[in-house]
Amino acid sequence: MKIILSGGGTGGHIYPALALIKRMKQLDPSTEVLYIGTEKGLESKIVRNAGISFKSIEIQGFKRSLSISNFKTIQLFITSIQKSKKLIKEFQPDVVIGTGGYVCAPVIYAASKLTIPTIIHEQNSVAGVTNKFLARYVTKIAVCFEEAKNEFSNYSEKVNYTGNPRAQEVVGAKPSPILEDYQLIANQPTVLIFGGSRGAKILNKAFLEALSRLKNREYQVLFATGEIHYESLKKQAEPFLKNSSSISVVPYIENMPAVFANVELVVSRSGATTLAELTALGLPSILVPSPYVTNDHQTRNAESLTKRGAAKMIAESQLNGESLIESIDELMLNKELRKNMADAAKKLGLPEAADDLIQLIKEITD
The missing domain is CATH 3.40.50.2000 (Glycogen Phosphorylase B;)
Incomplete structure (x- = not known):
């Protein structure tokens, strides 16, 4: 061929x-x-x-x-x-x-x-x-x-x-100790937050606003800033991270499928590739669609999942530290709700x- x-x-x-x-x-x-x-x-x-x-x-x-x-x-x-x-x-x-x-x-x-x-x-x-x-x-x-x-x-x-x-391609990803590569504990409830390879300013801002409360949660947080935002955000976050071992801030995640397979929840944009990966793995998500893409297609992508119970959506205009931590808590502190969302996501997956x-x-x- x-x-x-x-x-x-x-x-x-x-x-x-x-x-x-x-x-x-x-x-x-x-x-x-x-x-x-x-x-x-x-x-x-x-x-x-x-x-x-x-x-x-x-x-x-x-x-x-x-x-x-x-x-x-x-x-x-x-x-x-x-x-x-x-x-x-x-x-x-x-x-x-x-x-x-x-x-x-x-x-x-x-x-x-x-x-x-x-x-x-x-x-x-x-x-x-x-x-x-x-x-x-x-x-x-x-x-x-x-x-x-x-x-x-x-x-x-x-x-x-x-x-x-x-x-x-991602469906073969398996549980592993990869979170240890990010100075977190393997096999602990973890939420991954990222805004794509370049990061998303609005997610970075909401993360900083929520940081003082996130560090005291019953779950870990792995946050990818995007390479161009890393130094600035890390400097602003430093005072909150000094005495915390449950939050890891990195510029970029190289092997995203491997990390997906070892977290309980993802907060991200709603690009097509990300959603294909999340549904293939049956992973609950909180989606913040970018309103700056052609025909607002990320919102339509996210709506396709939310109306089937496979994700939760926060419009960018509604995203701040308070709405971010409330949405994460709603899922990370409710295992049954998370499982229902995971099952719904799995039904949409095409492995x-x-x-x-x-x-x-x-x-x-x-």
């Missing part, structure tokens, strides 16, 4: 593609992969570091307002289609898959015009502009939320509910998501 993948802009578009590649190579080591992205995007570093063959095209997204740069975008789109066709003809893939971000548009469009089977993978409950544009051209559409099916109502015959391949997507690939390439 030869496969081209394209996705970029955010880790949420890149990591599902890498999880799919990993699973395909596990099942068939002879699988050949080419990843097409941009040099400016995160994918250029992440994909190359993963040892995957990478080629780049030049493309940019449209501005929402009238702008002269949109004329350049159109010109780049046309030339990137031509380059994509050249790369596709050279590689001769069996299938081409787009996992989101504007870089997918010329790649998937070019593949469809070359009559090569194509799939777009939508991770969020609200479809991105690129995937909406590509829906009419692709062979199949894979979604991770039931709500996303409505986003492609004009192409319902193409839509398949596969889930996020990242879910299958064989990568295999389901691979099956879809086989259907359109056999």
Whole structure:
């Protein structure tokens, strides 16, 4: 099997593609992969570091307002289609898959015009502009939320509910003493708080406001600030942390799935990859959606879980030290409530998501 993948802009578009590649190579080591992205995007570093063959095209997204740069975008789109066709003809893939971000548009469009089977993978409950544009051209559409099916109502015959391949990658995470790496006690009730790789200012602010009370709780707290905020927050938190062994503040968590498997509760944003991991592991969560993302899709993602009892949501405008600690206490001090939420999350999890997507690939390439 030869496969081209394209996705970029955010880790949420890149990591599902890498999880799919990993699973395909596990099942068939002879699988050949080419990843097409941009040099400016995160994918250029992440994909190359993963040892995957990478080629780049030049493309940019449209501005929402009238702008002269949109004329350049159109010109780049046309030339990137031509380059994509050249790369596709050279590689001769069996299938081409787009996992989101504007870089997918010329790649998937070019593949469809070359009559090569194509799939777009939508991770969020609200479809991105690129995937909406590509829906009419692709062979199949894979979604991770039931709500996303409505986003492609004009192409319902193409839509398949596969889930996020990242879910299958984390499901093997097991209990371990990893919390000791963060100066906490293994096998103790623990809540993990983080705002993504870059951190979230509002979560950092609420954490500082709650810190004087958090240090006296019956549970431990592992808090990831985001690297750019670490030094400033650590300095502000230092007076409260001197005599506390139950709170650990770190800039970044490298092996998040391993930590997920050893905590009782997660407080985080509601990006698609994070939710795929939480539901695959059946982990209770308090979600604080970012209101700054396209179409407010994180709120829709979070609502998909909360209406099924799989998570609790706090709007960013309502988040402060008081609401944070009240919400954490509600779950950390009530084991039965936590279990009910965990069970509901588990029901939404798709632990064989990568295999389901691979099956879809086989259907359109056999």
